[in-house]
Each structure stands twice: as structure tokens, then as C-alpha cells.
Amino acid sequence: MKIVTYNMHGKKETRWTEMIRQYDPDIILAQETYDKGIPEPRLWRKVKDSGGWGTAIYSKTGAITALTIPQCEGWVVGAALTGQNWSTPDGQPLSVFNIHATPDSEFGKGYVKAINGALKALASYQKRNPATSLIIGGDFNLKTIGFNYAEQSEREREDEAAIITSLERDFGLVSAWTLSHPGEKLPPTLLWGRDPVTQKSLEFHCDFIFVPAAWRDRILSCDILTKQECADQSDHSPVLAAFR
Secondary structure, three states: OEEEEEEOOOOOOOOHHHHHHHHOOOEEEEEEEOOOOOOOOEEEEEOOOOOOOEEEEEEOOOEEEEEOOOOOOOOEEEEEEEOOOOOOOOOOOEEEEEEEOOOEEOOEEOHHHHHHHHHHHHHHHHHHOOOOEEEEEEEOOOOOOOOOOOOOOHHHHHHHHHHHHHHHHHHOEEEHHHHHOOOOOOOOOEEEEEOOOOOOEEEEOOEEEEEEHHHHHHEEEEEEOOOOOOOOOOOEOOEEEEEO
């Protein structure tokens, strides 16, 4: 089973066909993508005030049933996947949630408040569906994980680190990159401008695929695809994880 998360940067031509042809993923979690051109089966929801782009989940096979999370329409898209030609490593049904954190959500201003509000809502869903395997991925817009960004305060660093802790503690989820590369520094998935204090290039690891810790022995790889490898020109790099 192969999973990709990719912020497509709102391009009109997202080249979904090329992405699927080149990497043959079973699941794609896409952010800042337009509805047009996404193959079936897929689920797409527009983000409010985005100018037309939204958040999508694509499955290579089977069926997708929408899972709606209150207060998160558009920037958190959820789906139950059934009838696929693969099974999860633990044999459980699969629920997938794709997050594209917004700086101005119903939970308050700032990415941390948005993500924490979404995770609280997702915890309620998981409590009602304890026998379902869960994947949470997407563009979390975290700025400090693994990097030294001069403008970020110590409090902001602690708040962002607490999100990773919550995913591990409350959901039993671990980053696919961490599973595949234990102890290694997180590589950048977003290259964006310069730090106004140090004038160094800003590099953030803000694109994640979180999977059950029970999948630890089934992971084959997790890669950050380069600009030359990815199917569209974006300021983000796709993250590709593969499992037995």
C-alpha cells in the first residue's frame, strides 16, 4: 500500500494523471487542488474563501464514503475506504483524514488552534469507531518541528511539538517518516522565502502522514520527493510512504 500527501499549491493544472502514472499510489491526500481532473473514486471539498481550490482524498480502488467532521468543512476531509484491492497491515477497516490547516478557523486564529480543534473533533470520531484503523495526513503548516526559525517563540515551539505528542498519545499514530527514518533529522517539505531575522532560507517540515504505531513492522519506505520527481510545480514536496 502506497500513500502520498501533496500540497499542489492551487495550480489549475495539477497533473493528477502524471502523479498516478509515475508513483501508482493507493491513496492520495491532496491540498490546494481544484475539483477538475481528479480521477474517481475521490472525495473533494472546497475550502471557504480559497478562490476555488480545496482538499481531496483519492483512492485507487474500492469506494469512498465521506466522513464529516463538525466545524472543519473543506480544510479537514475525511473518508471511510472500503472494497480496496489491498488490506491494512492490521486487517482493520480504514478511515482517512486529510488536514490542510488554516490560520483562521472556527477554533480560533493560528495553525496550532486549528489543528488542536480538529484533533479534538477527530478524537470524538475515533472514540465512536474504535475498531477502525486511522490515518491522519496533510499539510499541518507547522513551522518549528526540527528547525530553528528565529521568529518563533519558545511557547510556539512547545505548542507545535505538543501536536505530535497528542497524535501519539491520543490516537496511537506515528509519522511515517519517523518510522522509516528513526533518529534522523526531519527533512524540509516546504521551502518558503527567507527568515526576516537571519535571512536564511525558510525550510519547514509541515507535510505529514501519520499511521498506526502497529504498522511499525510493515513500513517499507517514506520519501520526500524532490522538485524534479514531483508531478507539479509547487512550493511543497510530496511525501510518499509505502507499506507491506
